[in-house]
Amino acid sequence: MSSDFSLEELYRETILDHNRSPRNRGQLPDATATVGLLNPTCGDQIRLDVKVDAGRVADIRFTGHGCAISMASASMMTEAVKGLPVSEALALARAFKRFLTGEDPGRDLGELETLKGVSQYPSRVKCATLAHNALEQALDPETSSPTSASSS
Amino acid sequence: MTAALMTCKKDFPILQRQVHGKPLVYLDSAATSQKPVQVLEALRQYYEHSNANVHRSVHTLAEEATALYEGARQKVARFIGASQPEEVVFTRGTTEALNFVARGWAEKHLKAGDEVVTSPMEHHSNLIPWQVVCRRTGARLRFIELNPDGTLNLEQAGEVIGPRTRLVALSALSNVLGTINPIAEVARMAHAVGAVMVVDGAQSVPHQLTRVMEMGADFLAFSGHKMCGPTGIGVLWGKMERLEEMDPILYGGEMIAYVSRDTATWAAVPAKFEGGTPHIAGAIGLGAAVEYLSAIGMEAIWEHDRYLGELAWRRLAEIPGVAVYGPSAPRSGLVAFNIEGVHPHDVAQVFDSQGVAIRAGHHCCQPLMQWLEVGATARASFYLYNDESDIDRLVEAIEATKRYFQP
The missing domain is CATH 3.90.1150.10 (Aspartate Aminotransferase, domain 1)
Known part of the structure; x- marks a missing residue:
């Protein structure tokens, strides 16, 4: 790591804000899919409730605990995909994962781009992608790659 | 200071x-601990000057390498107060040492209805091997509970350790709580019911003076890399009697006495447990580390x-x-x-x-x-x-x- 390292590049104000005041936090009693994922190296845990209606992500909520990166990423993701067609939501999750491994996401990721600093820390990439992996499993259980152990 | x-x-x-x-x-x-120049220099000296395989060839380098490797075993034996160097088995680390005891001793001696006792403060390496032993033998895993401050509840330990207990596995120092466990006391309870005492010394051996005989352990496992030594080297110490009744885990070169097409007999302890070319440099580095620590x-x-x-x-x-x-x-x-x-x-x-x-x-x-x-x-x-x-x-x-x- 270079010596001009700046913590602010990793923990951008937007991230700290989402961590402090997470959006779409909670559970959905009428969820059509629920996925629990665990990041065993950190102990980050997420439960994602998704309600799909007429081919769209009609509602989405998450609960769990974890580092600021994982919680902020989950919060931003839920905001970004709410209301999107399922195919669009999946495309966004996959583009975000490409983005964090340094590839061209091929699209605008909005606020999620503030997580760019994470790509410099391989050990933290798993934190930032946890919610996106959960979303993939919820929307496309057949083709999403198995990640960490499902816990619900 | x-x-x-x-x-x-x-x-x-x-x-x-x-x-x-x-x-x-x-x-x-x-x-993991950092490494002093004394250890780094011992590694360099071995590789630059005496590198050869041990116990095999009859040439000067091989003789030197063997003497250095066995010399390291003697240094480690002295460091922990073992009664003889042969009781020191070199392993990859604590995890491997505890797995050796689980596979080589516990699976051989435990049966359905027996009990293994451990604690909720154990590192996974001193828990999962016993979970697996219990699954394979039908033995039951039981726990010494903790007091609210993270110390062992010794009163309850006296109830859990009973006539069915065959093995008690406990860390000497907790890697999270910092608790100093009363190993000698628990070992007395274990021995009173005829159980074997296995001590996870991964955190204690680097920091505390270790006297295996006074500790009352039957087996002690620890890692070199947490005590100024290299990674990839560790120790299983066992009482000679226990090591002799334990089966080897790694079968192959150097761990045998006589081999025919269909059968083989095992070498004596510790060679019986050191199949394959050992981590010679690692052992020499660990020898240098214990010398360094002892000098301080x-x-x-x-x-x-x-x-x-x-x-x-x-x-x-x-x-x-x-x-x-x-x-x-x-x-x-x-x-x-x-x-x-x-x-x-x-x-x-x-x-x-x-x-x-x-x-x-x-x-x-x-x-x-x-x-x-x-x-x-x-x-x-x-x-x-x-x-x-x-x-x-x-x-x-x-x-x-x-x-x-x-x-």
Whole structure:
């Protein structure tokens, strides 16, 4: 790591804000899919409730605990995909994962781009992608790659 | 602090480096310790001067390598007070040593209805091998519960350790709580019911003077890399009688006496357990490490580490919004903590930006995290090269983290 390292590049104000005041936090009693994922190296845990209606992500909520990166990423993701067609939501999750491994996401990721600093820390990439992996499993259980152990 | 301790930091070249433009403060020795030049030089000397395979060839280098390797076994035996060097089996580390006991001794001797006793503070390496032994033999796994301060409930231990107990497995020092376990007392309880006492010394052997005979252990496992030695080398010490009744785990070269097409007989202990070319350089490095530690003095190191652990616990406990775990005193040279509202991984990340290296996570102790009712903790751990100024930097890093993540 270079010596001009700046913590602010990793923990951008937007991230700290989402961590402090997470959006779409909670559970959905009428969820059509629920996925629990665990990041065993950190102990980050997420439960994602998704309600799909007429081919769209009609509602989405998450609960769990974890580092600021994982919680902020989950919060931003839920905001970004709410209301999107399922195919669009999946495309966004996959583009975000490409983005964090340094590839061209091929699209605008909005606020999620503030997580760019994470790509410099391989050990933290798993934190930032946890919610996106959960979303993939919820929307496309057949083709999403198995990640960490499902816990619900 | 003794003079040797005050000046030992200069023996560790890595401690001179900077991280993110700040002097490195290394507070992660419970994960792995740094290495002094004396150990690095022993490795270099072996590879540059005497490198050869051991116990095999009749040439000068092979004789030298064998003498160095067996010399290291003698040094380690003296370091832990073993009655003979042959009781020291070189392994890859604590995990492998404990697995050897589980596979080679416990699976052979346990049967359905027997009981294995351990504690909820164990590292996964001293838990999962016993879970598997129990699954394979039909034995039952039982636990000595903890008091609210993270010490062992000895009264309840007296109830759990009973006529069905065949094996008691316990760490001498907790890698999270800093608890100092009364090994000799538990060993007496185990022996009173005819059970074998297995001690996980991964955290204790680097810091505490170890006398295996007084400890009452039948088996003791520890790792070289946590005690100034190289990675990939560790030790299983066992009483000769126990090692003789234990089966080998690795079959192949060097562990045999006589081999025909269809059958083979085993070499004597310890060769029986050291199939394949061993980590010769690692053993020599570990020999150099125990010499280094002995020259400084294990009593002085233990006093120093305990002093830093207790001081850090007290200073952190005073900071508003900081939770510390385990007993206040006596405790070993580490302290696990959490900062209210900040996940330990974020804590470790901010610390890193200050040049302060700590561990964050579940520390391979998920059942203990469940007992503490936390997902993870941060942990600062100390060794002979740390001093009070490192605790000042630790406290400053906590204040910086609180400022950064304040609501």
